[in-house]
Amino acid sequence: MVTSIREIAALAKVSVTTVSRVLRNNGYVSESVRKRVLEVVESQNYHINLNARGLRSNSTNIIGIIGQNPYVTPYYGAVAKGILQACNERDYEVITFLVGSPEEELRAVKLAIERRLDGILFSTVRNLQSLELLHQYNIPIVLIERFFDVNYVGKAGVENSAGAFMATEHLIGLGHERIAILSGDLDPGNPTKHVDADRFSGYCQALAKHGLPLDEAIVALQDYGVSNGFKAVDGFIKRGERFTAVFATSDTLALGAYNALAFNGYKVPEDCSIISFENVLPDYFMLPLTVVDQHVIELGHAGADLLIEHIASKKPFSGKEELLAMDLIQGKTVERPGRGVNARKPRR
Amino acid sequence: MVTSIREIAALAKVSVTTVSRVLRNNGYVSESVRKRVLEVVESQNYHINLNARGLRSNSTNIIGIIGQNPYVTPYYGAVAKGILQACNERDYEVITFLVGSPEEELRAVKLAIERRLDGILFSTVRNLQSLELLHQYNIPIVLIERFFDVNYVGKAGVENSAGAFMATEHLIGLGHERIAILSGDLDPGNPTKHVDADRFSGYCQALAKHGLPLDEAIVALQDYGVSNGFKAVDGFIKRGERFTAVFATSDTLALGAYNALAFNGYKVPEDCSIISFENVLPDYFMLPLTVVDQHVIELGHAGADLLIEHIASKKPFSGKEELLAMDLIQGKTVERPGRGVNARKPRR
C-alpha cells in the first residue's frame, strides 16, 4: 500500500514537492503533470497523512469543544450539531472534551495544547486559568453563551434580555398579570449567571414597563431540567399561589411546568398558559409549543464560524461578540388568561 | 516558549532520548535524572506535541465516531456520553463525524484514514464500502447496535429480543391482552432493521407464548420520534381500536404515546398503561416511567472499551459481539388493565 507522497512521486516521475503542490492546490503545476499525479493518487488509493502535514505546517485543522454537558441535554446537543455542521463545511474536525470539574477542564485544556488544536470552543468555563493558559499558547478561544471578562476571546450568544422581555410582553399583551417565571439561579457560583441574570432582567423590565408588580412567590430561579420545572410549579400550586401563565426559560423547564399543571388537573392553555424559551424540543409537547426561538443550532454555527474566521485571520480578537436575536413562535400553549391556577379554591 | 524536547534536553543537560523516556515512562532512567527532567518540563511549562509523537509512533490515540444522528436524539447523546467517558479514562480523544448521507459517510471514512485515527465507532453505517475501506487500512471498527454481516468488525449492542419479550410479558402478567406496539420499521432500507426486527420479534414471541393473537391494527412500525409516537396512537384511537396498554420501543415514542392518550382524554395508567424501552428521558414524563432500561451509557462504554481493547491487542476481531442485558424498572405508567381505549364508545 502506498503511504507517502514519495512513492507517489516516484510512480508519477515527479518530485515530492510537485506532488505536495498538487495535493494542496497551491503553487504552479502544469495541467499535464497535475493530471498525471492525480491519476497515480487515484489508482494507488493513496490517502494523505494529515498528521505529518500538521506537524510541518503547524496547523491541525482540528478544533476542540470543551463543555460540562455536551450532548446530554437537548440544548447542548443542538449547539454541538450546529458546530459540527459548520466545521464540516470548512474542513475542520472536532474533538470533544466532556468535563465535569475544574480539574478536568484544565486537563482538557492541556490536551488541547498537546494536540496543537487550532482553536477552542467553550460551552462551559469554570477557570480563568483555562483561558489564560490557552491564550499563552496563542490558541484562539470562543465562548458560547458564557461571559468571562477578558478581551482576548470571541463570544457568541443570544439576546437573552430582549428575548425574555419579548416573551413576557407577549403574555402581558394578552392580558396576563400574574406570570410565574422559571429560570436559572443567580448564585455567584453559577457559571451561566450572566445569561440567567439577563433573562430574569428581561422579565422584570417587561413587568415594570406595564406597571405590574414582581411577586417573588411565583419566581423560581434554580437549575434547569424537567424535574426542576415540575417541582417548582407543583410547589407554586401546592402553596396556593395564583397565576395565569408560566414563562420558562428553557424547554425542559417548560415541559416540567406542563407536567405539573396536568398532574394537578389544570389544562394548558385554558387554565394556564406556558411560554418557553429555546425551541429545541419542538414536538415533545402535547400541543404545539409557544416559544421564543433561540436558534440554538445557528448559535453553534456562529460560534464555529467566529472561531474559524479568526484562526484564518491570525489576528487577536478585539472582544468581538456575536449576538443572535430571537423570534417568537406562536404555538397553542398560550391564550388569553383563563381561570388561572388556584383561582377558586386555594389549597391553603 | 519551550516547544520541543530538544530544548528541554539542553536545559536538563541530558539527551533528547532521555527526555522522551521520561515523558513516556518507558525505559531505564535514574531517579535523579528523571526528577531533573520533570523539573525543567514543569518550570518551562512545556507541553509535548502529540502530533509529532503520532507521526513517529504510528498511532494517534484518537478514535472517530461516525453516525447519522450523534447528539440530536437523546439516545445518541447518551451513547456519545458513554463513549466519551470511556475514552477519557483511557487517554483517547474522540473526533465526531456527523454524516447524513452515504456520500458523507464515505468522506468521513476517508478523513478518518487521513487523520490516521486508531479506530472507528459506527452508530450508523450505510455502506459496506465504508467498512471495507477502513478494513483495508487495518483500522479497527466497532458497530454500535448495527449489524453488518462481516467478520472483521466488533459489535456492541443490547439484547433487543429478550428485552422486548420482558416488556411484553410484564404487561401480559398484569392481565393485559390488547397491547399496542410502537417500534421501528422493518423496511429493507432501514439501517437499524435488525434491531427493530429483534424488538418486534420479542413482542410477538411473548404474545405467542401466552396464546394471545397478534393484531396488526395496533401495530405501528415506523420511524422513531415523539411526533411519530403521537400520530400512531392518535391514529389507533381515532380508528376505534381497543387496547389497554402500549409498548413503545423508545422513550420518544412513549412520550408521543403518552401525549396522544392525554390529548384524547385518556389517563395513564388508569385507562391505558405505557411501557417504554430506553430510559434516556427519565424525568420527562408526568409520572415515573415504567421502562426496560437499555443501559445506553454503558452501551457507549462497552463499544469504546471493545474498540480500545482491540487497538491495543492488534489482533483481528473474531466477530466478537458484546450484548448487554436489560432490566425492568417499575415506574407508575403501568397498572393492571383498566377501562382501556375505546372500550365503551368506539368512534366508528
Place this chain on the structure above:
DNA sequence: TTGTAAGCGTTATCAG
C-alpha cells in the same frame, strides 16, 4: 543507565 543518529510524511525554502 544514557546517548547518537536515522527517520516518520509532510511542507517550506531556495535554487534552477
Place this chain on the structure above:
DNA sequence: CTGATAACGCTTACAA
C-alpha cells in the same frame, strides 16, 4: 513551472 534539501518534534534502533 519544477526539484533538491532541510526542517517540523518526536520515537526507535543501536551503540556505548
